[in-house]
Amino acid sequence: MKHIILTAAALLLCLNMGAQKYKGGLVDKTIAVVGGEAILLSDLEAEVQQMRMNGTSGDRDMRCELLERMMESKLFLMQARVDSLSVSGEMVSNSLNQRLDWFRTQLGGDEEVEKYFGKPLYKLREEWKKTLEEQGLTEQARYEIASRTADVTPYDVQQYLENTDPQDLPVVPVKYQLSQVCIYPDREAAAMAVKEKLLSLRERIMNGEKFATLARIYSEDPGSARRGGELGLASKGIFWPAFSDAAMSLRPGTVSQIVETPDGFHIIEVIEKKGDMFNARHILLKPQYTADDQTKAFARLDSLKTQIQEGNITFDMAARFFSEDPATRTNGGQMADPSTGSAYFEIDQLKPADYAAIKDLKPGEISEPVASQDNEGYQQGRSGNLVYKIIRVDKIVPAHAATFENDYNQILENVRQQKQIESVDKFLEEKIKSTYIVIDPLFKECEFSREAWNQRK
Numbered sequence: 001m002k003h004i005i006l007t008a009a010a011l012l013l014c015l016n017m018g019a020q021k022y023k024g025g026l027v028d029k030t031i032a033v034v035g036g037e038a039i040l041l042s043d044l045e046a047e048v049q050q051m052r053m054n055g056t057s058g059d060r061d062m063r064c065e066l067l068e069r070m071m072e073s074k075l076f077l078m079q080a081r082v083d084s085l086s087v088s089g090e091m092v093s094n095s096l097n098q099r100l101d102w103f104r105t106q107l108g109g110d111e112e113v114e115k116y117f118g119k120p121l122y123k124l125r126e127e128w129k130k131t132l133e134e135q136g137l138t139e140q141a142r143y144e145i146a147s148r149t150a151d152v153t154p155y156d157v158q159q160y161l162e163n164t165d166p167q168d169l170p171v172v173p174v175k176y177q178l179s180q181v182c183i184y185p186d187r188e189a190a191a192m193a194v195k196e197k198l199l200s201l202r203e204r205i206m207n208g209e210k211f212a213t214l215a216r217i218y219s220e221d222p223g224s225a226r227r228g229g230e231l232g233l234a235s236k237g238i239f240w241p242a243f244s245d246a247a248m249s250l251r252p253g254t255v256s257q258i259v260e261t262p263d264g265f266h267i268i269e270v271i272e273k274k275g276d277m278f279n280a281r282h283i284l285l286k287p288q289y290t291a292d293d294q295t296k297a298f299a300r301l302d303s304l305k306t307q308i309q310e311g312n313i314t315f316d317m318a319a320r321f322f323s324e325d326p327a328t329r330t331n332g333g334q335m336a337d338p339s340t341g342s343a344y345f346e347i348d349q350l351k352p353a354d355y356a357a358i359k360d361l362k363p364g365e366i367s368e369p370v371a372s373q374d375n376e377g378y379q380q381g382r383s384g385n386l387v388y389k390i391i392r393v394d395k396i397v398p399a400h401a402a403t404f405e406n407d408y409n410q411i412l413e414n415v416r417q418q419k420q421i422e423s424v425d426k427f428l429e430e431k432i433k434s435t436y437i438v439i440d441p442l443f444k445e446c447e448f449s450r451e452a453w454n455q456r457k
Helices: 041-053 060-082 089-107 110-117 121-147 154-163 187-206 211-218 241-248 291-309 315-322 352-358 408-434
Strands: 030-034 037-040 175-183 259-261 264-274 277-285 344-346 370-373 386-397 437-439
Touching (some): 030 041, 030 060, 037 041, 041 060, 060 408, 060 437, 089 110, 110 121, 121 408, 154 408, 175 291, 175 315, 175 352, 187 211, 187 264, 187 277, 241 259, 241 264, 241 277, 291 315, 291 386, 352 370, 352 386
Antiparallel strands (some): 030 037, 030 437, 175 344, 175 386, 264 277, 370 386
């Protein structure tokens, strides 16, 4: 790809994206006009800066790619306005608060955010709100255009199979259908033991021992433990509600009672509060289970497995009467992907412990007892709870090239996605040709991915 040719001044753009003049004397300017929508150089550099904060290094090629993406977004935005689409104000407000909370936490508060961007907070909120509204409209327009694709029929699927080289057909990976019987350790007893330990630590702190010292020794949050439990100044919105509510209710220097969150149990000492931000120390302890818990659970599961293999009870009955997992107990233990509802699992959809237990089994065979995790918490991006289980392999579908008879739904989705991409591409090609577009000579050496853009330079 060719590199964009920029002046020395343009290559030395300052980080303060709120300024109208850049280091070296380059004044902010319109670098592209798409219909009635203008794209400013500062808009582009703000995107570059955002990518840098996310860990992506910026170069001249990236500016070309970003400009092309921004111009395409303008075409979708124009269509959204023609179609009178709208976005949810609540969704925009939530996204705005999340963005602001992220910057506050990364930079260290409102003043640092204003200093970094060179603008007062109210101005940033106005600009970001407008940006988020436009992004929402753009996404809606793209979705509407993609959805205009006619329904995919069995004939379309058959045509796809006939016209696609067999080597290019999608490969369906090996899939497993599984059932399980689960037993949980005594969670109440483990939680009580953790609470007793935290109460003991809190009492030691109240008697004069330093919170930071005890956090370094006992806290099970490795990220903050080495800093004496200190979390750093951050927006309350990034923490679990129970944690942030407890912290915000404390006076600096005071220690909370025990606070339970999905991560475990905490005691909190607030160091500083600043608006809706706070800096606090915490000690996190998680319920622990003993070797005796596992021994007892494995013995029960071994006994059930033996009874099933000897024909004294079916796996279905064992799951219905003895399994402690409410999600699978009522349907004879059959497992399902919590995100899709599918009864078939690809290898990367299985928990590592589950796959390790069944990878060498044949259909109908039952695993040895294994310590694994349940699905609780996965939707929130955290680990599930400890659970002991035996797993039966109900069915194995070997890896194979997709066929009409066995994989119709998967091929149907592939054809639908292909049609949607073609619909969006057709829209963009037509709009680029029929819309008034001006691209600044500063970007004349960009090699855009769509040839239609290159023809408009």
